Amino acid sequence: MSNVPYKIYLPEESAPRYLHNIRAKMKDNIEPLLHPGTLKPCTKEDLEAVFCKKSAEQELNTKDEYIEIPEDLIGFYRMYRPSPLVRAYCLEKMLDTPAEIYYKFEGNNTSGSHKLNSAAAQVHYAKEQGITSLATETGAGQWGTALSMACAYYGIELDVYMVKISAEQKPYRKMVMETYGANVIPSPSNMTEAGKKILAETPDSCGSLGCAISEAIESSMKKDNCRYVLGSVLDHVLIHQSIIGLEAKMACDMYDIKPDIIIGCAGGGSNLGGLISPFMADKLDGKNNIRFIAAEPASCPTFTRGRYAYDFGDTARTTPLIKMYTLGSGFMPSPNHAGGLRYHGMNPVLSKFYHDGHMDAVSIVQSEAFKAAVTFARCEGILPAPESSHAIKCALDEALKCKETGEKKTILFGLSGTGYFDMMAYGNYNSGQMTDYIPTDEELEKGFATLPKV
Amino acid sequence: MSNVPYKIYLPEESAPRYLHNIRAKMKDNIEPLLHPGTLKPCTKEDLEAVFCKKSAEQELNTKDEYIEIPEDLIGFYRMYRPSPLVRAYCLEKMLDTPAEIYYKFEGNNTSGSHKLNSAAAQVHYAKEQGITSLATETGAGQWGTALSMACAYYGIELDVYMVKISAEQKPYRKMVMETYGANVIPSPSNMTEAGKKILAETPDSCGSLGCAISEAIESSMKKDNCRYVLGSVLDHVLIHQSIIGLEAKMACDMYDIKPDIIIGCAGGGSNLGGLISPFMADKLDGKNNIRFIAAEPASCPTFTRGRYAYDFGDTARTTPLIKMYTLGSGFMPSPNHAGGLRYHGMNPVLSKFYHDGHMDAVSIVQSEAFKAAVTFARCEGILPAPESSHAIKCALDEALKCKETGEKKTILFGLSGTGYFDMMAYGNYNSGQMTDYIPTDEELEKGFATLPKV
Secondary structure (H helix, E strand, O other): OOOOOOEEOOOHHHOOOEEEOHHHHOOOOOOOOEOOOOOOEOOHHHHHOOOOHHHHHHHHOOOOOEEEOOHHHHHHHHOOOOOOEEEOHHHHHHHOOOOEEEEEEOOOOOOOEOHHHHHHHHHHHHHHHOOOEEEEEEOOOHHHHHHHHHHHHHOOEEEEEEEHHHHHHOHHHHHHHHHOOOEEEEEOOOOOHHHHHHHHHOOOOOOOHHHHHHHHHHHHHHOOOEEEOOOOOOHHHHHHHHHHHHHHHHHHHHOOOOOOEEEEEOOOOHHHHHHHHHHHHHHHOOOOOOEEEEEEEOOOOHHHHOEEEEEEOOOOOOOOEEEEEEOOOOOOOOOOOOOOOOOOEOOHHHHHHHHOOOOEEEEEOHHHHHHHHHHHHHHHOOOEOHHHHHHHHHHHHHHHHHHHHOOOOEEEEEEOEEOOOOHHHHHHHHOOOOOOOOOOHHHHHHHHOOOOOO | OOOOOOEEOOOHHHOOOEEEOHHHHOOOOOOOOEOOOOOOEOOHHHHHOOOOHHHHHHHHOOOOOEEEOOHHHHHHHHOOOOOOEEEOHHHHHHHOOOOEEEEEEOOOOOOOEOHHHHHHHHHHHHHHHOOOEEEEEEOOOHHHHHHHHHHHHHOOEEEEEEEHHHHHHOHHHHHHHHHOOOEEEEEOOOOOHHHHHHHHHOOOOOOOHHHHHHHHHHHHHHOOOEEEOOOOOOHHHHHHHHHHHHHHHHHHHHOOOOOOEEEEEOOOOHHHHHHHHHHHHHHHOOOOOOEEEEEEEOOOOHHHHOEEEEEEOOOOOOOOEEEEEEOOOOOOOOOOOOOOOOOOOOOHHHHHHHHOOOOEEEEEOHHHHHHHHHHHHHHHOOOEOHHHHHHHHHHHHHHHHHHHHOOOOEEEEEEOEEOOOOHHHHHHHHOOOOOOOOOOHHHHHHHHOOOOOO
């Protein structure tokens, strides 16, 4: 038995006091956000009309590698962080692999995922600025729950536009948000012009993140002293999520753990981007040769089958244009896809890393992800989120390759959350009713046809 | 700010290697279990017919204060233990109390509660003995989930008789157990004579723990190489749960924290008993003067309105007779009571402590428990189990008394679990539809009328 404990918890006093901004390390910077009207690079003022000032500032900050965490936010983080870096001894034993497997577990909080890291930061900044209410969207529900928790703590009102199919599949998620005082509206709704338009075209629409974003932005613009916040895709969210990677790296350093492979599930990219941020900085400096892998669903294959192009973040085409891997803002994932990771686009920094060959991506069908999830749950004692299960499946595959070759690789993956509110999907899987979906090329072409001409 | 961190995690290598058996410290020992047929004290052989050998041995062991934890079980515990002792800084600030508030949080595992501590121990012992299948009952579902997890890990088959009203209120609990491979049967069922009898008398029975116990015992007796296991009430379960108190005491000692009050919710007593065990040992030695408080639901007031008498553990009157506080095995709590803590009896050791004046008890109506739960969730970031919320309410009351008097007491309570599978109850509370229930004296008399004449 190695001297590494099952769970490495950093002492609170050595927890990170600075967040990491990977863009400061990139030689070629990413292409700027473009204003949807003028097609010119967005200014701070453009962004401040929608986002909190600090988020806008961070979104445009490509210079500072380290950004100080406010004292008050450090207090919030201490409620549930540092999160453990877990050595998966039981999984290794069950797989009989020479690989060492580690996971950074972000599910030990009531939101059930890493989303609370950015929610707390954004609500802290909103409060500091004197904002009194916020609006957002949520897909699988983790982001909405996380934001509800942060808003309850800081005393801020919150409207959450929740993708309708998720609201139906996960009624308890809605109740958790309501317990924390949030106002939850299934999207598309009749509360906004964007929602009304979708409902007029597709009355039985099951919703999409892109549509819910349009609704949340529109509703935030109509309210006094209100701003829009979002939980993934943009670079300021990645900065907040870098706390995952910073802690993971410190824990690795404590025990001289040197990952060969780092895996994260990828929807909008916040979990993956946060996890790899400081490791990638070292890679860009030539200090490691880690293989980074994005694990995405085959039903929403943004990296593996998407295009690297400027696109809107929402279906109503109101957001800035983002240079990213995308399936087109008109892409709608199949309703049989469970959980999150259903967004059409991908964080621009991760998109550039993938485009430049610094990162790999694999796509995974959902029944394989759930099979891996059940294997993991039974020997590691944690029932994972469907999203995280994509990373688990990828980690299992890599560990089994090591078994074949005899290589003793060190594999680290992000266990971004728990699946306690996804039991309907597990029930479908258990009863053999889960179906897989891989879009045809023709279906993808329909999405690509919605890409703007820039 | 004190030097105590938000969360005290013991290093894994200093985690307890021995469990605590409080009976070895008691001057007057508790009265023995009686065989239901002969009314003579139960022998090891009597108990081994129903329970695993090790559980039977521990149930009768009143001599050894410390019992070694098997190496393999230590490995299982390391998956999710040591659990944190949390300083409730945010709650203290919100209440503006001079009291220091701590909670031992047992919810950071997929079973969502402390129940996994005894489940892992009992399944380990069953495996060691060569048992291939187990049967049990579950009320709120935590015990069934915990046992499913332990059985999946050790490769043991499991039948769970789940109180029907809980199975209906918490469909997702059932799916979690099934994901871990358990066979879940709503109780009363047609699978057993005990279930059939209840259904014949009360076709729309919503079930009770007492009835589900009868069914599980009967079904375990019919199967080859099968034993019955239970998750509370009996003394061997308290031994397993003492790991909560042992860790809590070590964490307190590390930071020189001296609790004045220790509070736990009480249903069958496993959480409360486990938490207070080593602290009570010191109290019996005159080393502290801690006030211990059992927080129980007003709808099932075993301590505060029950009788100290010999009674059966189940409704079919098949278990040994237990000297305990009880409402009578025929007592059925109101269906509007959410969550667990609905058992008619109470662990015999705790019963004796209460009877002898070593422990206090308070009863709490459920809407007050939920109110406290929401207050706690919003400032401490954890959505508590309805059961644990009784302890929270009691802790809030004590902290507010300190605010009035200016006393700087140290309050420690057990946060036994999370409420992620209790959202229907939270939904009822949020929408103002939650009702309270306090049994009338006449209703209690009906329960007492079912007490055996011993």
